Amino acid sequence: MDYKQFQLADDAQLGLYRAMLRPRMIEEKMLILLRQGRISKWFSGIGQEAIAVGVASALTQEEYILPMHRNLGVFTTRHIPLHRLFAQWQGKPGGFTNGRDRSFHFGTQAYKIIGMISHLGPQLGVADGIALAHKLRKEKRLTAVFTGEGATSEGDFHEALNVASVWDLPVLFCVENNGYGLSTPTKEQFSCAHIADKGIGYGMESHIIDGNNILEVYTKVDALCKDIRNNPRPVLLEFKTFRMRGHEEASGTKYVPQEMMDAWAAKDPLDNFESYLLSTGVLSKAEQETLRQEISTEIEENLKLAFEEEGVTFDESKELSEVYKKFDYKEVTPSIHKKNIRLVDAISDGLRGAMELHDNLVIMGQDVAEYGGVFKITDGFVEAFGKERVRNTPICESAIVSAAMGLSINGMKAVMEMQFADFASTGFNPIVNYLAKTHYRWGENADVVIRMPCGGGVAAGPFHSQTNEAWFTKTPGLKVAYPAFPSDAKGLLATAINDPNPVLFFEHKGLYRSIYEDVPTNNFTIPFGKANLLKTGNHITIVSYGAGVHWALEALSLHSSIEADLMDLRTLQPLDMESIYTSVRKTGKLIVLQEDSLFGGIASDIAANVMENCFESLDAPVKRVGSLETPIPFNAELERNYLAKSRFEKELLALIAY
Incomplete structure (x- = not known):
């Protein structure tokens, strides 16, 4: 040699x-x-x-x-x-x-x-x-x-x-x-x-x-x-x-x-x-x-x-408490000044506010720079924040999720846009095995938000329409937000970006430009794990999130005699089960509506928890309503009958009459 x-x-x-x-x-x-x-x-x-x-x-x-x-x-x-x-x-x-x-x-x-x-x-x-x-x-x-x-x-x-x-x-x-x-x-x-x-x-x-x-x-x-x-x-x-x-x-x-x-x-x-x-x-x-x-x-x-060192002693509370990095949530109350905007605008405003607040925040994704993203949420961001912080990426979801983790390790924050939530499958490994597990394993957090445009009702077919939140709610170490209204989207997004833990932030494409609301103009926050009670009543508890909330509102508008507690979950991990228990103990009936296909979804866990903790308060079986056990189809007629919305009203009336 x-x-x-x-x-x-x-x-x-x-x-x-x-x-x-x-x-x-x-x-x-x-x-x-x-x-x-x-x-x-x-x-x-x-x-x-x-x-x-x-x-x-x-x-x-x-x-x-x-x-x-x-x-x-x-x-x-x-x-x-x-x-x-x-x-x-x-x-x-x-x-x-x-x-x-x-x-x-x-x-x-x-x-x-x-x-x-x-x-x-x-x-x-x-x-x-x-x-x-x-x-x-x-x-x-x-x-x-x-x-x-x-x-x-x-x-x-x-x-x-x-x-x-x-x-x-x-x-x-x-x-x-x-x-x-x-x-x-x-x-x-x-x-x-x-x-x-x-x-x-x-x-x-x-x-x-x-x-x-x-x-x-x-x-x-x-x-x-x-x-x-x-x-x-x-x-x-x-x-x-x-x-x-x-x-x-x-x-x-x-x-x-x-x-x-x-x-x-x-x-x-x-x-x-x-x-x-x-x-x-x-x-x-x-x-x-x-x-x-x-x-x-x-x-x-x-x-x-x-x-000579003593071995590890199992402490259940310690194990559970160290899955996530402690987040010192700071409430920023909404201002009295509001403007009537769409869900898509609220998300854009929330991102812009976060970029102004956190000078170490980087946005990454396909076409997010000059083009503004396929949904135009980051339109104008390059002019405001520069190409160093608003970065177009090659089509390589896995590497960009991992790069977001690297930014976090080196003291920065990252927001990654999955162009469609469906494409998270090609970045699945680093999400569930790196982002989710790192804090529990050796105390390092993943200060990463992954934005997930999702959902059906727009005739986009099997690869652009999934609402795949259940892939991630099952994985300890991830947080999952799924707003249904512009105000919630803006406030929850601010919280997600402030949170040092990995957050999957679901944004329903069908709601982007169809839902308007008077939204506070400041950078306010909304806590995770707190459901929003939209309507109150003694007949039944309805629990949903995302587009399902609007389907439930539509059904109730057709049946004014039904007095329901309608609960918008807003976040799925953490999940506000205590509010659900309180409502079910009052009404005695629960129907859970999700857009995702039924088996293995969030509705199943809610139903199981309620059966275990509120059985004696129930006057009827817990009812779950979800979409068909098929991939989501493209044709409008097929898609309409696939979605849970087509069955919700019938199941709601049947449970009321039970």
């Missing part, structure tokens, strides 16, 4: 050697503990230490780095206390996730490390968002993100590279090409000669680096980092290396030809560099032994601390 061509001071070479030796010795100890059953699982990075150490050493302590599960060298190079790492791997409170996640699935703002999730791809888009925040604040910093060659086949990889290239984001995309995705060799993963070649398609600078040569890794990455800080741009780096152990220890390496194992064993990054340092006199045998003894003592002392 050629080290001589890289000129580096002796003390710097010794520093890199120590930085590689430390994770290698920790791993060797972990493998012993694994065989003893004292830890549950291990993903080995033996043979790949030069990459993690070299990249982490080239970054400043203020620059974020997003490692994978084989990048122990990142964590040790950033000097995370070993007893905390050991506690993390044992699921102890002294780790970073309080036993809620394992291995390297955590982040820490103190060390500017953002760990992976098992789905791999989203962290690439998260790196984009972190880098975007640096760029917007004109900070000369970059972000490094790791992935393996296997994950370069995921759509998130391609989306993230494209976004970074289009936006000139200072991101180092570090791909560890270690030969196998679990047992699948690279020849069965991609056909191009080198992963670095994929950068060409995105107009991105790319390099191939010998991932087993620590001096090459550090020297080349360091030079790139210094240049990127002054000339922001993304760079794709392919590190050629090899995985010397199984994907995880239980899987073994029997699928690897022995001659390949032998060839790569001869290229061991630590052994070769150690021999080089000994041969040049930079390292002596005595210094080598002293260093190994120091690290061994450090490992044993920190293991003792971790093993």
Whole structure:
């Protein structure tokens, strides 16, 4: 291995050697503990230490780095206390996730490390968002993100590279090409000669680096980092290396030809560099032994601390209270000054007010800039706030959701517009597995609002008409708002953007330009989890949200003799069950109306809760009314009969007569 061509001071070479030796010795100890059953699982990075150490050493302590599960060298190079790492791997409170996640699935703002999730791809888009925040604040910093060659086949990889290239984001995309995705060799993963070649398609600078040569890794990455800080741009780096152990220890390496194992064993990054340092006199045998003894003592002392620590004690209230970041809601009362506007205008006004209030808020979405969005909600925003904060995106929902998460990690707020709520399916993974779970896992919030234009009645067919709130109300960690009136839309949107937690904000397209209301002109707020009682009566309780509220109002207008409590939920997570219970205990009857198809929707949970908590107050079975169990059709006649509105009046009268 050629080290001589890289000129580096002796003390710097010794520093890199120590930085590689430390994770290698920790791993060797972990493998012993694994065989003893004292830890549950291990993903080995033996043979790949030069990459993690070299990249982490080239970054400043203020620059974020997003490692994978084989990048122990990142964590040790950033000097995370070993007893905390050991506690993390044992699921102890002294780790970073309080036993809620394992291995390297955590982040820490103190060390500017953002760990992976098992789905791999989203962290690439998260790196984009972190880098975007640096760029917007004109900070000369970059972000490094790791992935393996296997994950370069995921759509998130391609989306993230494209976004970074289009936006000139200072991101180092570090791909560890270690030969196998679990047992699948690279020849069965991609056909191009080198992963670095994929950068060409995105107009991105790319390099191939010998991932087993620590001096090459550090020297080349360091030079790139210094240049990127002054000339922001993304760079794709392919590190050629090899995985010397199984994907995880239980899987073994029997699928690897022995001659390949032998060839790569001869290229061991630590052994070769150690021999080089000994041969040049930079390292002596005595210094080598002293260093190994120091690290061994450090490992044993920190293991003792971790093993002696008490385990996690289950506390139900603590578990439930830490799903969301605490939100200190501040009420801003509506002004007496009002103007009569449509729902679409109220949302636009609310967004504009939020952009004025929060100078760290960024709006992202397809066609949201000069075009103003397909519904013209952000029309004129570029002139008011500039293209840096009102950003057109490529068609890549997953990467943009992830980028929104990255903005939040780096101290900013994000509003993303899904052009249609239906398209959230292509961004589903980062919503339900990253945004929703991060605070519970390691205490980091997702200050992200995703606007979701939704709903039928406009003959838009199966892919532009769904009201898919139930996809998200099931997922702990997400909040869901679904206003039916312009005032509620404006006030709830302000609250959603103020809230540091992820919010799915549903906006019914059919109500955009058909519903008018006198709306306060100031930036007022409305609390989540408080339903609005629109009508009062003793005959029956009607619960709905979105367009269903207007269907219920229409039905009641045709039957003036029905005295009903009509409740508009406004938010579905949190859900105001207490107000529902109070009403049902008064009226004795409940009908729940939703536009979504019936099975598995919000009406089912409301009905179940009422049956469990108000059974003795009921004078009739709880009735649920929803749309047909089919995709939503395009033809107007088919759509009319699909929607729950066509059946609500009949079911309401039947329940009244029960």
